[in-house]
Each structure stands twice: as structure tokens, then as C-alpha cells.
Amino acid sequence: MSHLKMWEIMERAAAGPYCEDDEFLYDIFLPKMQEVLSKYEIRYDPSTPVPADDDLADRIWKAAVEFFLAVGVHNVDTHRRILITEDELNEALFLAPEVHQVGAGHETRWWRPRRIEDERGPFCIFSPDITYDEDIFLQASMAYTQEPLADGVCGPILEESIGRTIHSGTPAEMAGVMEHAMMLRNAAKLVGRPGLFLVAVGTAQSDTGQIAASSNEWGVRSTDGRLIGVLTEMKTDNELLNKVVHCKQFGCAIGCLTGAIYGGYAGGAEGTAVLEVAHHLVGLTVYQHNFNNSFPFHMQHTSNSGREMLWLVSMVHQALARNSRILSTSNGFFNAGPGTDMLFREVSAHAIASVVSGGDLWTSAPRHNKYRNYATPLEARLAAETGHAVARQGMSREQACGIVDTLLKKYEGEIATAPEGKPIQECYELMKVKPQGWYLDMYKAAREELAGLGVEYPY
Amino acid sequence: MSTVDELVQAIENGEAARAGEKARAALDEGADPTGLVDTLSVAMRAVGDRFGTGEIFLPELMLAARAMQSAVDVVQPALLASNAASKKVGVMVLGTVRGDVHEIGKDIAITMLRASGFEVYDLGRDVDPLDFVKRAEELRADIIGASALMTTTMPAQKELVDILVAKGLREKYHVILGGAPVTAEWVAEAGADSWGEDAAKAAKTLEEVMAGKRAGAGE
Ligand code: B12
Numbered sequence: 001m002s003h004l005k006m007w008e009i010m011e012r013a014a015a016g017p018y019c020e021d022d023e024f025l026y027d028i029f030l031p032k033m034q035e036v037l038s039k040y041e042i043r044y045d046p047s048t049p050v051p052a053d054d055d056l057a058d059r060i061w062k063a064a065v066e067f068f069l070a071v072g073v074h075n076v077d078t079h080r081r082i083l084i085t086e087d088e089l090n091e092a093l094f095l096a097p098e099v100h101q102v103g104a105g106h107e108t109r110w111w112r113p114r115r116i117e118d119e120r121g122p123f124c125i126f127s128p129d130i131t132y133d134e135d136i137f138l139q140a141s142m143a144y145t146q147e148p149l150a151d152g153v154c155g156p157i158l159e160e161s162i163g164r165t166i167h168s169g170t171p172a173e174m175a176g177v178m179e180h181a182m183m184l185r186n187a188a189k190l191v192g193r194p195g196l197f198l199v200a201v202g203t204a205q206s207d208t209g210q211i212a213a214s215s216n217e218w219g220v221r222s223t224d225g226r227l228i229g230v231l232t233e234m235k236t237d238n239e240l241l242n243k244v245v246h247c248k249q250f251g252c253a254i255g256c257l258t259g260a261i262y263g264g265y266a267g268g269a270e271g272t273a274v275l276e277v278a279h280h281l282v283g284l285t286v287y288q289h290n291f292n293n294s295f296p297f298h299m300q301h302t303s304n305s306g307r308e309m310l311w312l313v314s315m316v317h318q319a320l321a322r323n324s325r326i327l328s329t330s331n332g333f334f335n336a337g338p339g340t341d342m343l344f345r346e347v348s349a350h351a352i353a354s355v356v357s358g359g360d361l362w363t364s365a366p367r368h369n370k371y372r373n374y375a376t377p378l379e380a381r382l383a384a385e386t387g388h389a390v391a392r393q394g395m396s397r398e399q400a401c402g403i404v405d406t407l408l409k410k411y412e413g414e415i416a417t418a419p420e421g422k423p424i425q426e427c428y429e430l431m432k433v434k435p436q437g438w439y440l441d442m443y444k445a446a447r448e449e450l451a452g453l454g455v456e457y458p459y
Numbered sequence: 460m461s462t463v464d465e466l467v468q469a470i471e472n473g474e475a476a477r478a479g480e481k482a483r484a485a486l487d488e489g490a491d492p493t494g495l496v497d498t499l500s501v502a503m504r505a506v507g508d509r510f511g512t513g514e515i516f517l518p519e520l521m522l523a524a525r526a527m528q529s530a531v532d533v534v535q536p537a538l539l540a541s542n543a544a545s546k547k548v549g550v551m552v553l554g555t556v557r558g559d560v561h562e563i564g565k566d567i568a569i570t571m572l573r574a575s576g577f578e579v580y581d582l583g584r585d586v587d588p589l590d591f592v593k594r595a596e597e598l599r600a601d602i603i604g605a606s607a608l609m610t611t612t613m614p615a616q617k618e619l620v621d622i623l624v625a626k627g628l629r630e631k632y633h634v635i636l637g638g639a640p641v642t643a644e645w646v647a648e649a650g651a652d653s654w655g656e657d658a659a660k661a662a663k664t665l666e667e668v669m670a671g672k673r674a675g676a677g678e
Contacts, residue, residue: 026525030518076583131610159610168558168611205558205611232563239560264563267516299563300513302639370639 337421
């Protein structure tokens with residue numbers, strides 16, 4: 001946790017150097033990115049989706065630090081840049097805790113930073129990352145909270161509350177936010193895990209909504225966490241900073257939500273990797289986070305399981321793991337929908353690439369993170385089991401690279417035409433919170449395929 | 460390499476200053492301003508296509524669009540002097556609706572539309588429906604574009620159309636809606652005119668719309 005005080009950040013957010021949007025992008029962001037990419041000679045190589053290149057990781061880190069210090073964070077409400085000095089950044093890196101405590105009671109977790117090829121398993125947050133129908137919210141949330149490898153759960157998002165469409169920023173949002181918080185807690189209690197670390201609530205879009213959900217009695221507890229986004233790219237606004245101030249005071253864990261866009265302002269895999277590491281530095285200093293949710297995604301596909309995406313996911317986590325104690329959950333975004341072999345392969349490739357690179361897991365968003373009800377806990381389970389297995393067996397980056405390459409060759413040709421799969425209602429017997437038999441068989445077959453490739457599952 | 464070829468190259472490389480210089484040089488050499496703008500549009504469309512296929516990325520597209528703009532700025536007075544019809548395809552206001560901060564899709568749409576010759580005003584994000592209408596009136600726009608990335612903010616797109624109806628302005632504007640959750644059905648339900656399924660398709664649709672408008676106005 002940074003020594004920088006919240007009021008110092010807020011002062012800079014209001015009175016930092018004046019800068020309009022176009023100037024920020026054309027005169028500051030784009031040239032600085034070009035400069036660091038060529039200075040540190042960062043190059044993407046499609047033949048190694050999981051590189052074993054410590055020097056490259058360190059160059060990406062240095063490029064990100066230089067980029068972050070020069071560019072800062074643009075507050076689009078005040079048109080001011082929040083600039084952090086090198087000393088402040090170094091102090092924040094020095095002070096980053098060796099361990100964070102989250103959750104409560106028997107579900108308390110001590111969350112420690114992982115190293116590259118670390119034999120300790122990843123911290124796993126299970127999440128559908130998507131909206132569900134209101135009438136399945138509780139049961140579907142229980143399907144997630146019951147997952148044995150879930151160290152934390154981020155529940156589905158509501159589009160309706162008590163049968164009425166939620167309109168952003170209205171009392172309906174407040175109602176939905178409270179309903180979400182209450183039901184998610186109940187989903188944890190009903191499976192016998194009342195203290196489970198919940199990252200909530202995604203239904204809250206406004207700062208007011210996020211603040212309204214904080215309650216140690218019925219809502220988001222101080223032992224839980226929340227996500228606060230960084231705007232695309234290297235930007236924030238007063239609403240997001242309001243959430244930060246509230247969470248600092250309330251005491252819950254802050255998760256900084258960052259998804260650098262491949263093909264966007266940072267360009268290709270190289271720039272997107274540098275930008276995503278820089279986003280983590282925004283989390284560390286400006287949002288004073290406890291962890292990051294990192295979801296870099298491909299602009300056309302809204303996914304991160306393609307070859308160039310896995311390369312950058314791997315490099316982001318290697319850069320962080322070698323140079324900091326920043327906790328970062330690698331959030332999988334996939335092309336195929338649930339109940340397809342392709343999705344099982346995508347989640348596994350992403351989990352392997354992330355975990356051997358020192359990342360934790362946040363899993364996961366199928367079908368381009370776009371279609372209601374299209375996510376299930378079973379693909380998340382496979383990701384977490386595979387992540388734990390490769391950590392435990394001490395898998396090297398070289399071996400991981402081979403397995404990931406084999407998996408990629410099976411699905412990368414179908415990224416643009418990935419199968420839609422099925423919604424959770426068809427994959428699960430939801431009332432009983434149980435995967436359908438055919439679905440379990442498919443998951444077992446996927447596990448067998450991975451075992452054949454060299455993943456040693458402990459059970 | 461001819462001056463026009465150099466101009467095209469400057470646009471493809473996103474060199475704004477050079478594009479301006481080469482446009483001036485081409486005019487000095489006697490190039491026909493209308494033909495010149497057509498050539499630039501073809502070049503820009505090719506850049507747009509390369510962006511669509513993922514061959515180049517957003518910064519290249521944006522810099523090319525900027526270079527295109529600086530060339531057009533140079534050619535514009537000559538165009539007007541030669542009495543040719545203005546090549547300005549149409550005037551548009553575009554923003555992300557109230558309550559919604561998702562803006563990369565909107566930014567891409569703006570870049571693609573500017574690259575296709577539209578004069579696009581970026582209203583930013585979290586924009587009140589009434590502000591879309593007020594800005595469109597002030598700027599004498601032809602088109603209003605609204606982006607929404609959440610089902611919970613899509614209602615503001617309909618609110619915008621309802622305000623146009625209430626103010627008796629509905630017929631004056633073409634309203635196009637975009638953003639991942641938006642569908643053709645929603646466009647119909649909201650009472651808007653077209654769907655910006657993606658930025659490239661939107662540019663095509665709106666070019667046709669404007670061509671229709673001009674034909675309707677007897678131009
Ligand atoms: C990136 C992202 C973010 C970033 C946004 C950064 C930014 N400033 O843009 C961050 C992290 C900040 C973010 C925040 C949130 N997000 Co968000 N986000 C996304 C995500 C993953 C991708 C969106 C994106 O950029 N796509 C890439 C662009 C290129 O695509 P596009 O926008 O569709 O645009 C294309 C076309 O649609 C078209 N187009 C778009 N607009 C227009 C307009 C016109 C006129 C035209 C012609 C064309 C056009 O052109 C573009 C190019 O072809 C989506 C999921 C998804 N698959 O869409 C969720 C998603 C939109 N987010 C969601 C949510 C819930 C949130 C939060 C509320 C989370 C939270 N609790 O804090 C907040 C929103 C706060 C707020 N008040 O707005 C949900 C919305 C659910 C719902 N109710 O509908 C989604 C759908 C995820 C999900 N499946 O649950 N998010």
C-alpha cells in the first residue's frame with residue numbers, strides 16, 4: 001500500500017497540469033509509447049506464446065515505468081494529469097505488502113505474490129463476468145461459490161431488479177445493487193462459506209451505487225473487495241476516484257480493473273503489454289489497490305486467448321512478478337461459449353500461460369463477454385485445476401510454451417467463427433446447482449486431453 | 460513518384476504536415492481539387508480496410524485520418540472556389556450516452572467516419588440525451604450517433620429519440636445507434652433510423668443516407 005495520501009492524489013486530480021483529450025493522446029501518449037517500444041527493443045515473437053526471456057520481461061517493466069512516469073493518468077473530468085514521481089513510485093513498490101488478508105472466518109485467505117514458475121498455486125477468483133437473468137441469479141451464484149478452488153467469487157451482474165429493467169444512475173440501479181449484494185452473500189452462506197471473499201458488486205455502475213452496497217451487516221463487507229476501472233487508456237474520472245476514496249475509508253480490498261486493448265491506442269502485442277503493466281502502476285499508486293484484475297483484450301474479438309494475446313498476458317505477468325509484489329489476477333476472455341471443447345482449450349491455455357508466468361487467476365468470460373447467461377463455473381474449474389496442477393509440478397515456461405502452442409493450434413483458426421455454446425441453464429441443472437452429465441463428461445475429456453499433454457493433476 | 464503519389468503516401472504514413480504540403484504542391488501543379496479529394500478518399504478507405512482486417516492498429520488509423528484532414532483543409536478553399544459541390548459528406552454529432560463511460564467503440568466510430576469525410580463532433584461520454592439534441596441543433600448536424608455499451612444505458616438512446624419527437628425535430632435528423640448490446644430490433648424499438656453494427660458498416664450506411672438526402676434535396 002502506498003504512502004501517497006489520498007488527498008495528495010485528489011489534489012493532483014484537480015490541479016495537475018492542464019491537458020485536453022487530443023493533446024493527451026497525440027502529443028503525450030502516442031509518442032511516448034513509440035519511444036519506449038523502440039528504446040527497449042520490445043518485439044513480439046509468434047513462435048513463443050509463453051516466452052522464457054527474463055531480459056524481455058525486465059525491458060517491458062522498464063518501458064512501462066518510464067511510460068507511466070512520463071504520461072501519468074488523465075482525469076477526464078478536470079482535464080488534469082495526475083503525475084507520480086519516480087521516488088513516489090519506488091516507495092509504493094517498496095511498501096507493497098508481502099501478504100494481503102482477504103475473506104473472513106474459515107474462508108480467510110492470505111494472498112501472497114507469486115514468482116515465475118512458482119510452485120505455490122494461484123489465487124483463484126471465480127467469476128462469470130457477465131449478466132444473468134434475475135430468476136437464476138441465486139442458484140447460478142451458488143454454482144460459483146460452491147467451487148472448491150474458489151478463493152473468492154465475483155458474482156454475475158443484474159440487468160433487472162424485481163423484474164424491472166435497471167436504468168443506470170437511477171433508484172433502480174440502487175435497488176439492483178442491494179439485491180445483488182444480498183443475494184451473493186446468501187449464495188456464499190447457503191454453500192456453507194459465509195466468510196467467502198466476494199468481489200462485488202458489478203451491478204453498481206455509478207459511484208453512488210458502489211457506495212450504497214457497503215455494509216458489514218448485509219452487503220459488501222470490509223473483508224470483501226471491489227473493482228475500480230481505469231478508463232481506456234491511462235484515464236480516470238471523478239466518479240472512479242470517489243469509489244477509491246470510499247473504499248480506502250471503508251477498508252475493503254481495492255481491485256484495479258484494467259484491460260489494455262490490443263489494436264487500440266497502444267498498437268500491437270508489444271505496446272499493449274507495456275500499457276497493461278503501466279495500468280498496474282496506476283493501480284498501485286493512484287488507486288492504491290490491493291490487487292489488479294488484468295484483462296487485456298483483442299479489439300475485434302474481445303478475447304485474450306489468441307497467440308498474440310497469450311504472449312502479452314504471459315509477458316505482463318512475468319514483468320510484474322520479476323520486478324514487483326503487485327498481485328494480479330489474469331482474467332480470461334474467450335471466444336467460444338460454454339459447453340464446447342474450444343472453450344475448455346482456451347481456458348486451459350490461458351491458465352497455463354498466466355500461472356507459469358507468476359499470475360493469479362480470475363476466471364472467466366466466455367463468448368466475447370457479450371451474451372447474457374453464457375458462462376458457467378465448470379470452465380472456471382478447469383482453469384483453476386489446471387493452474388494449480390502446473391504450479392504444483394513446477395512446470396517450466398518452456399514446457400508450458402509447448403503445451404500452449406499445441407492447444408493454440410487446435411483452436412486459433414476458429415477464433416473469428418467460434419462456436420456459441422450454450423447458456424448456463426442448459427449446461428447445469430440449476431435448481432440442484434449441478435452440471436449436467438454430458439457437460440461433466442465433456443469437462444473430464446478436456447482434462448484427459450491436458451493430462452495427455454503433460455499436465456499432472458493431483459487428483 | 461508524382462506529387463499526388465507522395466500525398467497518398469503521406470496519408471498512409473500518417474504524416475499530417477507533409478500531407479498538407481503535398482496537397483498544396485499538387486494544387487500548385489494544377490491538380491483538379493475534386494479529383495484530388497476523390498483520390499484521397501480512396502487512399503483513406505484502403506487504410507480503413509487495413510484497420511478492419513487487423514493489419515494496422517488504431518494509432519495508424521488515427522494518424523492517417525489526421526493527415527487526411529490536413530490535406531482536405533488545404534484543398535477545401537480550392538474546391539469551393541471551383542464551385543464544385545462541397546465534399547463534406549455530412550455533419551454528425553456522436554457521443555456515449557448518460558451513465559456510460561465505455562468509449563473506445565465510439566472513438567473508433569468517430570475516426571472511421573472522419574476518415575470517410577464526415578465532419579464529426581465528439582460529444583464525449585456520459586452525455587445527457589437532451590445535450591445530443593442541443594448540440595445537433597447548434598452545429599446544424601445531419602446525423603446524431605449515440606453509443607451505449609450497457610443494457611442499462613440503452614434506454615437513454617430511446618430517450619434521445621423521444622426528445623426529438625417531443626420537440627418536433629424527429630424528421631430533421633438521421634439517428635444511428637451503436638455499441639455491443641445494440642441490435643437491429645432495439646434500433647426499431649427505440650425509433651431510431653439505423654444500426655451502427657460496426658464502425659466500417661456505419662460509414663457505408665451513412666454515406667448512402669447522405670447520398671439519399673442530397674438526391675432528395677435535388678442537389
Ligand atoms: C472494456 C470494457 C470496460 C472498460 C471501458 C473502458 C472505456 N473507457 O472504454 C472499463 C473497465 C472501464 C469498464 C467499466 C465498466 N463496465 Co465494461 N466492458 C468492457 C468490455 C469488456 C469491452 C467494451 C469495448 O471496449 N469493446 C471494444 C469496442 C471496439 O467495441 P464496441 O464498443 O462494441 O464498438 C464497436 C461497435 O459496437 C461500433 N460502435 C460502438 N458505438 C457506436 C456508436 C455509433 C453511433 C456507431 C455508428 C457505431 C458504434 O463501433 C465499434 C467498432 O466497430 C465490455 C464487454 C463487451 N464485449 O462489449 C464490458 C461491458 C460493456 N461492461 C459492463 C459493465 C457492467 C461495466 C461496469 C458497470 C463494471 C463496474 N461495475 O464497474 C463499468 C461501467 C461503469 C459505467 N458507468 O459505465 C457490462 C455491461 C452489462 C450490461 N448491463 O449490459 C459488459 C457488457 C460486460 C458484461 N458482459 O457484463 N468496462
